[in-house]
Amino acid sequence: xxxxxxxxxxxxxxxxxxxxxxxxxxxxxxxxxxxxxxxxxxxxxxxxxxxxxxxxxxxxxxxxxxxxxxxxxxxxxxxxxxxxxxxxxxxxxxxxxxxxxxxxxxxxxxxxxxxxxxxxxxxxxxxxxxxxxxxxxxxxxxxxxxxxxxxxxxxxxxxxxxxxxxxxxxxxxxxxxxxxxxxxxxxxxxxxxxxxxxxxxxxxxxxxxxxxxxxxxxxxxxxxxxxxxxxxxxxxxxxxxxxxxxxxxxxxxxxxxxxxxxxxxxxxxxxxxxxx
Numbered sequence: 001x002x003x004x005x006x007x008x009x010x011x012x013x014x015x016x017x018x019x020x021x022x023x024x025x026x027x028x029x030x031x032x033x034x035x036x037x038x039x040x041x042x043x044x045x046x047x048x049x050x051x052x053x054x055x056x057x058x059x060x061x062x063x064x065x066x067x068x069x070x071x072x073x074x075x076x077x078x079x080x081x082x083x084x085x086x087x088x089x090x091x092x093x094x095x096x097x098x099x100x101x102x103x104x105x106x107x108x109x110x111x112x113x114x115x116x117x118x119x120x121x122x123x124x125x126x127x128x129x130x131x132x133x134x135x136x137x138x139x140x141x142x143x144x145x146x147x148x149x150x151x152x153x154x155x156x157x158x159x160x161x162x163x164x165x166x167x168x169x170x171x172x173x174x175x176x177x178x179x180x181x182x183x184x185x186x187x188x189x190x191x192x193x194x195x196x197x198x199x200x201x202x203x204x205x206x207x208x209x210x211x212x213x214x215x216x217x218x219x220x221x222x223x224x225x226x227x228x229x230x231x232x233x234x235x236x237x238x239x240x241x242x243x244x245x246x247x248x249x250x251x252x253x254x255x256x257x258x259x260x261x262x263x264x265x266x267x268x269x270x271x272x273x274x275x276x
Contacts, residue, residue, distance in 0.1 A: 161228035178211025
């Protein structure tokens with residue numbers, strides 16, 4: 001009996017495929033699975049009353065391990081220690097914490113499901129963009145950098161708003177927003193500065209500036225989202241200006257753009273304060 005040509009041309013087992021195909025299958029398989037785990041864990045955390053902090057901490061650890069595995073699966077990556085992948089993990093880890101705390105503070109009843117799904121979609125975008133940023137292609141690299149910047153700023157805003165929502169004391173609040181701002185700045189500077197020590201110094205400066213801004217806000221009558229927007233504006237301006245300086249793109253046009261964004265942000269804060 002003749003053998004079916006379809007069976008003869010069946011796909012080879014995964015272990016017999018080229019390494020690039022194995023890594024591609026690994027990447028596309030792990031990211032959706034990790035997003036599902038993230039969504040389930042986040043939904044569990046915000047739905048249980050009273051709050052169980054260990055759920056969010058466990059979810060954060062799972063996301064850190066999962067993101068580390070995805071980054072190490074890149075065929076062009078050379079990662080030997082945790083320190084090699086650490087810069088790629090700040091956004092997924094901090095976004096997990098920020099999303100959990102932020103949604104726990106503001107989301108009620110029927111809004112929980114769409115909020116969790118939106119957060120899971122953002123997590124998927126962050127994981128895919130981090131993977132692409134390991135060895136970026138000309139087109140994919142620019143898009144990955146843009147996606148990571150957007151999620152970085154959303155993560156920062158979530159933390160800044162939560163600090164006010166949970167009524168954290170001034171000193172711990174200033175330390176927390178300073179530390180988070182420093183770690184997120186490393187992501188912003190990762191593509192602009194090849195020297196990790198120099199990037200860490202600039203990130204530490206950003207952390208100090210945002211921490212001092214939080215301290216100053218103690219004497220200004222701003223609460224909740226308005227305070228979060230104000231701190232986000234400080235973070236955006238400082239990281240944006242320094243990032244353009246590091247890439248030699250800082251000119252009058254860029255400074256004018258940041259000035260316009262600053263004016264619009266301040267208008268929102270002042271208008272919100274007056275109307276509130």
